[in-house]
Amino acid sequence: MSTAKIEFAVEMSCGKCEEKVRGCLSALEGVKVSQVSLEKQSVVVETYQPSTIVLDCIRATGLRAVMKGYGVPGPQVAAVAMLGGETGCGLGPVKGVVRFLQTEQDRCLIDGTIDGLEPGHHGLHIHELGDLSGGCDTIGPHLNLRGTRHGGPHEDEDNRHTGDLGNIKADVNGRAVFRFEDKLVKVGDIIGRSVAVNQGPDDPASREGDEQRIACGIIARSAGMFENSKRICACDGVELWDEKDRPLTGPSRRNTGHL
Numbered sequence: 001m002s003t004a005k006i007e008f009a010v011e012m013s014c015g016k017c018e019e020k021v022r023g024c025l026s027a028l029e030g031v032k033v034s035q036v037s038l039e040k041q042s043v044v045v046e047t048y049q050p051s052t053i054v055l056d057c058i059r060a061t062g063l064r065a066v067m068k069g070y071g072v073p074g075p076q077v078a079a080v081a082m083l084g085g086e087t088g089c090g091l092g093p094v095k096g097v098v099r100f101l102q103t104e105q106d107r108c109l110i111d112g113t114i115d116g117l118e119p120g121h122h123g124l125h126i127h128e129l130g131d132l133s134g135g136c137d138t139i140g141p142h143l144n145l146r147g148t149r150h151g152g153p154h155e156d157e158d159n160r161h162t163g164d165l166g167n168i169k170a171d172v173n174g175r176a177v178f179r180f181e182d183k184l185v186k187v188g189d190i191i192g193r194s195v196a197v198n199q200g201p202d203d204p205a206s207r208e209g210d211e212q213r214i215a216c217g218i219i220a221r222s223a224g225m226f227e228n229s230k231r232i233c234a235c236d237g238v239e240l241w242d243e244k245d246r247p248l249t250g251p252s253r254r255n256t257g258h259l
Contacts, residue, residue: 020062083216198213200212
């Protein structure tokens with residue numbers, strides 16, 4: 001499994017904050033700390049762990065933290081989709097985020113966390129359209145660039161759809177945390193399309209269309225490593241530290257106290 005660098009903005013006020021962050025991260029398997037900077041309010045790690053695992057570790061110290069970039073230094077292509085909530089579409093409490101990073105020409109790293117699921121396995125697919133006008137019913141079929149049959153992610157390119165990502169597994173609390181690589185997905189082919197999670201497990205031998213989609217979101221270009229220098233959004237006054245507690249769009253996002 002390829003490693004990736006992840007950049008976090010962390011609100012640190014003293015040297016002890018730095019020590020707390022280094023201490024928690026050193027206890028995580030597969031995490032190499034590249035930078036903990038009080039001056040830059042920044043933490044950079046290299047890891048094969050899902051980004052949520054690292055972010056939760058930093059937040060467990062009591063510090064506010066937000067993920068800013070995912071990838072490697074230099075030119076790169078990254079994308080993100082927000083499922084459910086006020087940004088995507090979904091049934092009930094299901095919502096989450098899925099990130100895509102092109103690490104090589106034939107390798108895409110897919111990293112995500114989805115909450116509110118029933119415990120167990122759930123199918124995950126990239127769909128042809130980014131049309132949420134009718135909820136998850138209007139995102140079209142699985143992305144199928146080669147006109148092939150429905151299959152699993154480990155099948156060869158003639159026996160699966162491009163968008164067949166297999167199953168993710170939710171724990172007893174309804175959270176699915178996942179990180180895997182795919183050999184057919186290319187970020188340049190999926191921006192503007194959508195990704196959806198199903199009510200139940202995906203059966204590669206089944207006919208596409210038998211699934212019930214319970215949350216979906218449009219895939220959009222996102223910041224890669226060291227590409228996001230934002231501290232405050234000029235359009236609505238929402239500060240970096242407040243974004244994780246607010247929807248990406250809508251009236252409840254706006255900071256009415258900002259001048």
